[in-house]
Amino acid sequence: MSADMQGHNxxxxxxxxxxxxxxxxxWERLDEEKRAIGGDQKDLMSMAKADGFDVRTIKHIIALRKxxxxxxxxxxxxxxxxxxxxxx
Amino acid sequence: MSADMQGHNxxxxxxxxxxxxxxxxxWERLDEEKRAIGGDQKDLMSMAKADGFDVRTIKHIIALRKxxxxxxxxxxxxxxxxxxxxxx
Amino acid sequence: MSADMQGHNxxxxxxxxxxxxxxxxxWERLDEEKRAIGGDQKDLMSMAKADGFDVRTIKHIIALRKxxxxxxxxxxxxxxxxxxxxxx
Amino acid sequence: MSADMQGHNxxxxxxxxxxxxxxxxxWERLDEEKRAIGGDQKDLMSMAKADGFDVRTIKHIIALRKxxxxxxxxxxxxxxxxxxxxxx
DNA sequence: TTAGGCTATCCGCTAC
DNA sequence: GTAGCGGATAGCCTAA
Numbered sequence: 461m462s463a464d465m466q467g468h469n470x471x472x473x474x475x476x477x478x479x480x481x482x483x484x485x486x487w488e489r490l491d492e493e494k495r496a497i498g499g500d501q502k503d504l505m506s507m508a509k510a511d512g513f514d515v516r517t518i519k520h521i522i523a524l525r526k527x528x529x530x531x532x533x534x535x536x537x538x539x540x541x542x543x544x545x546x547x548x
Numbered sequence: 549m550s551a552d553m554q555g556h557n558x559x560x561x562x563x564x565x566x567x568x569x570x571x572x573x574x575w576e577r578l579d580e581e582k583r584a585i586g587g588d589q590k591d592l593m594s595m596a597k598a599d600g601f602d603v604r605t606i607k608h609i610i611a612l613r614k615x616x617x618x619x620x621x622x623x624x625x626x627x628x629x630x631x632x633x634x635x636x
Numbered sequence: 637m638s639a640d641m642q643g644h645n646x647x648x649x650x651x652x653x654x655x656x657x658x659x660x661x662x663w664e665r666l667d668e669e670k671r672a673i674g675g676d677q678k679d680l681m682s683m684a685k686a687d688g689f690d691v692r693t694i695k696h697i698i699a700l701r702k703x704x705x706x707x708x709x710x711x712x713x714x715x716x717x718x719x720x721x722x723x724x
Numbered sequence: 725m726s727a728d729m730q731g732h733n734x735x736x737x738x739x740x741x742x743x744x745x746x747x748x749x750x751w752e753r754l755d756e757e758k759r760a761i762g763g764d765q766k767d768l769m770s771m772a773k774a775d776g777f778d779v780r781t782i783k784h785i786i787a788l789r790k791x792x793x794x795x796x797x798x799x800x801x802x803x804x805x806x807x808x809x810x811x812x
Numbered sequence: 813t814t815a816g817g818c819t820a821t822c823c824g825c826t827a828c
Numbered sequence: 829g830t831a832g833c834g835g836a837t838a839g840c841c842t843a844a
Binding site for chain 4: 486487497
């Protein structure tokens with residue numbers, strides 16, 4: 461048997477058990493936080509919807525705000541050209 | 549031993565082996581076809597790019613063509629309203 | 637007006653319309669084929685389910701078959717070691 | 725001009741601007757928090773890797789821990805049956 | 813009305 | 829740095 465007391469710093473099959481467990485649990489804790497934030501976001505959009513906003517459009521706006529204005533401009537111009545070419 | 553000859557209609561662990569194998573292989577074959585088509589699509593866009601087209605914009609156009617014109621109109625109107633409201 | 641007859645090889649806003657349209661339509665056609673295959677796959681799994689097979693497990697098997705046996709073995713060994721270390 | 729002072733509770737195109745802006749900014753803030761946590765998770769796995777752990781296996785363990793033990797057992801049993809049937 | 817499956821979207825990862 | 833890939837998630841729609 462290992463010289464370590466069971467449950468602390470023990471090594472099983474060449475694995476540092478406590479370290480491994482720590483990594484796993486920290487990951488899970490962070491995951492839980494992300495999940496909670498995701499829940500908040502969902503609530504937020506529910507409220508927006510209840511206020512009469514269109515959620516899809518809000519998300520579209522948020523996506524636009526992530527881009528440089530010049531990039532938006534450029535892409536919209538190009539799209540317009542293609543649409544005109546196709547008669548859309 | 550089963551009365552069936554090995555390899556045909558045998559049952560292992562309550563599983564009809566040949567039937568199972570057939571389902572799996574047919575799935576894999578279909579998957580392979582999808583993959584091949586995906587390759588064709590990739591080639592197609594490479595050619596378009598070589599012809600000077602903007603692939604991102606083409607994909608955007610394709611997405612637009614999947615929607616009803618009235619739906620496009622509606623969403624663009626809404627987006628415009630929101631953008632104006634936000635001074636974008 | 638362009639010297640080209642309308643609808644053939646015309647250029648609008650610097651865009652070779654017919655070429656663009658061709659790329660788009662070929663892409664859409666390929667997409668449609670992919671969709672059809674996806675439908676076949678869906679039917680296939682419905683049949684498997686009706687035959688009493690577990691669809692989730694079949695999909696798992698298919699995923700395994702994509703990997704090298706040595707890779708499967710290696711990963712399962714590692715997973716076992718970790719599970720034992722954690723008392724799972 | 726609206727009776728509201730500019731920049732507060734104003735309505736543009738029938739849109740309650742400040743409310744909309746608030747929803748958007750709160751969403752973006754939450755997004756930023758999620759992104760930060762994602763970064764922490766990435767760091768965590770880098771550390772685990774540096775400690776000699778296999779990241780893929782750790783993630784697998786984490787996925788297992790999300791499931792009920794009975795569910796794991798059930799799925800593994802089924803998978804085993806299918807694999808044996810197929811001679812894998 | 814609720815549960816389940818399907819689709820579309822998004823994210824991180826990986827391989828080039 | 830980019831594109832394809834796989835996994836996860838949310839919303840939609842159907843069927844019970």
